[in-house]
Amino acid sequence: MGSAKDGNEVSVETVSMKLVKAVEEGGYTMVNTEELKSWVDNKEDMILIDTMPADHYKSKRIPTAVNAELPVAYADVTPEQREAFVSLLGTDKDKKIVIYCGFVGCERSHVGALIAKEEGFTNVVRHPGGIIAWIDAGYDIESDD
Numbered sequence: 077m078g079s080a081k082d083g084n085e086v087s088v089e090t091v092s093m094k095l096v097k098a099v100e101e102g103g104y105t106m107v108n109t110e111e112l113k114s115w116v117d118n119k120e121d122m123i124l125i126d127t128m129p130a131d132h133y134k135s136k137r138i139p140t141a142v143n144a145e146l147p148v149a150y151a152d153v154t155p156e157q158r159e160a161f162v163s164l165l166g167t168d169k170d171k172k173i174v175i176y177c178g179f180v181g182c183e184r185s186h187v188g189a190l191i192a193k194e195e196g197f198t199n200v201v202r203h204p205g206g207i208i209a210w211i212d213a214g215y216d217i218e219s220d221d
Contacts, residue, residue, distance in 0.1 A: 091181045095204055104189040104200040107174065109209045115174070116140055122172035125164055127184035128207070134220040138176065138210050141218075146177075146187045153187060161191055169196050176203035176210075 099106060107115070115122060116139055126133045126141040133143040144161040147153055165173060173192050177184035185202045192200045203209075211217060 098186045136217045146184045172199045174201045176206045178206045179208040
């Protein structure tokens with residue numbers, strides 16, 4: 077029995093290797109769902125950013141998250157998207173910045189982490205499991221519905 081629900085361990089390995097490479101290249105750290113939940117519950121001093129499209133964010137998000145939609149590829153970031161994202165980061169370069177998107181294979185959070193690092197933020201954390209891992213763990217979500 078492997079890691080993949082569908083039995084396709086190669087797909088899990090492919091996504092895992094892509095994630096490890098992105099983290100190494102990006103120079104940021106990661107947090108798993110359980111630890112992020114404790115940060116949210118303990119009102120950790122952080123900015124939690126959901127990088128999914130606004131309609132997705134409005135329907136389901138991790139509590140306390142703010143929204144800044146980013147594309148799945150860094151090359152596709154528009155100046156407006158970058159500006160909106162950077163404006164959420166504030167001026168404290170040591171502030172914990174936690175970024176997530178939909179799921180492990182989604183790269184929107186990687187794009188956000190790269191931008192935050194480029195802007196000089198030193199405590200950038202990616203939550204790779206995203207909203208899907210949060211929901212799969214059975215944790216409460218917020219929505220505008």
